[in-house]
Amino acid sequence: MIVVAGESLIDLVPDGKVPDGPPDPLAPLLPRPGGGPYNTAIALGRLGARTAFCSRVSTDAFGDALVAGLRAAGVTTDLVQRGPEPTTLAVASVGPDGSARYGFYVDGTADRLFALPGRLPEDVRAVAFGTLSLALEPGATAYEALLRRSAADGLFTLLDPNIRPGLLPDPAAYRARFAGWLPFVSLLKLSEEDADWLGGDPAGWLERGPAAVVLTRGGAGLTVYTRDDEVSVPAVPVRVVDTIGAGDTVNAALLHGLVGRDVAAIGAEEWREVLGFAARAAAMTCTRAGAEPPFAGEL
Numbered sequence: 001m002i003v004v005a006g007e008s009l010i011d012l013v014p015d016g017k018v019p020d021g022p023p024d025p026l027a028p029l030l031p032r033p034g035g036g037p038y039n040t041a042i043a044l045g046r047l048g049a050r051t052a053f054c055s056r057v058s059t060d061a062f063g064d065a066l067v068a069g070l071r072a073a074g075v076t077t078d079l080v081q082r083g084p085e086p087t088t089l090a091v092a093s094v095g096p097d098g099s100a101r102y103g104f105y106v107d108g109t110a111d112r113l114f115a116l117p118g119r120l121p122e123d124v125r126a127v128a129f130g131t132l133s134l135a136l137e138p139g140a141t142a143y144e145a146l147l148r149r150s151a152a153d154g155l156f157t158l159l160d161p162n163i164r165p166g167l168l169p170d171p172a173a174y175r176a177r178f179a180g181w182l183p184f185v186s187l188l189k190l191s192e193e194d195a196d197w198l199g200g201d202p203a204g205w206l207e208r209g210p211a212a213v214v215l216t217r218g219g220a221g222l223t224v225y226t227r228d229d230e231v232s233v234p235a236v237p238v239r240v241v242d243t244i245g246a247g248d249t250v251n252a253a254l255l256h257g258l259v260g261r262d263v264a265a266i267g268a269e270e271w272r273e274v275l276g277f278a279a280r281a282a283a284m285t286c287t288r289a290g291a292e293p294p295f296a297g298e299l
Contacts, residue, residue, distance in 0.1 A: 002126045
């Protein structure tokens, strides 16, 4: 089983119609289930992986819809904590190239009050972390404790920082904290924008602990860096509606292809196959409004 730990929220996204001219900043917004970890869990479930979601979710109507979405994708919700606080909201604006920017409403929301759970089930093989859950206290400390404990238990760990600069008032403190996570990470996955903001480089990050670093490069594809190889695959050309959830779909595809394998021993051709699958899955997500990752049969 793969556990995805982190926030769920509601994305308010443009209605999906591709305008002939510049995007309308006042276009109608539609509520969609979202949050990087949530999207990753949904994508894993749709790919057929045994998956559990570990988070705190509101008991409001949005929270009920989020839990229902997990169950519909076959994701186990036994590790989901519930609370009366409201659901986090993320308002998305989409640029001419389909890239998304977000404004967040996070104060006093349920996912910020996540508490460290008891021991994970015996059959868990991997735990994935990232996005707001590792940035917003007090929940961030609990998620960090779960990361450290999972690594100590010998589990495969994936970290996707998925940086949201507007929610990080002290960038230097976050960068220092990020560096402290790396010894507990098996696979670091991040975008070029994340890498630039963090001010590091794959070689330096590899020295701190991860067995591999996967960099997503938008329309230029994906690249993996290991201690022995650097392997790239191109993006799959599609008509992009938006890029919401594309990186989360990459997380799921990587977990689906790598869990149970010795990442440090994977060769260039095997990486090319794994990255190619991730590129195809992410491309299909980009053809749909909001985070709508593909099912295994669609790939």
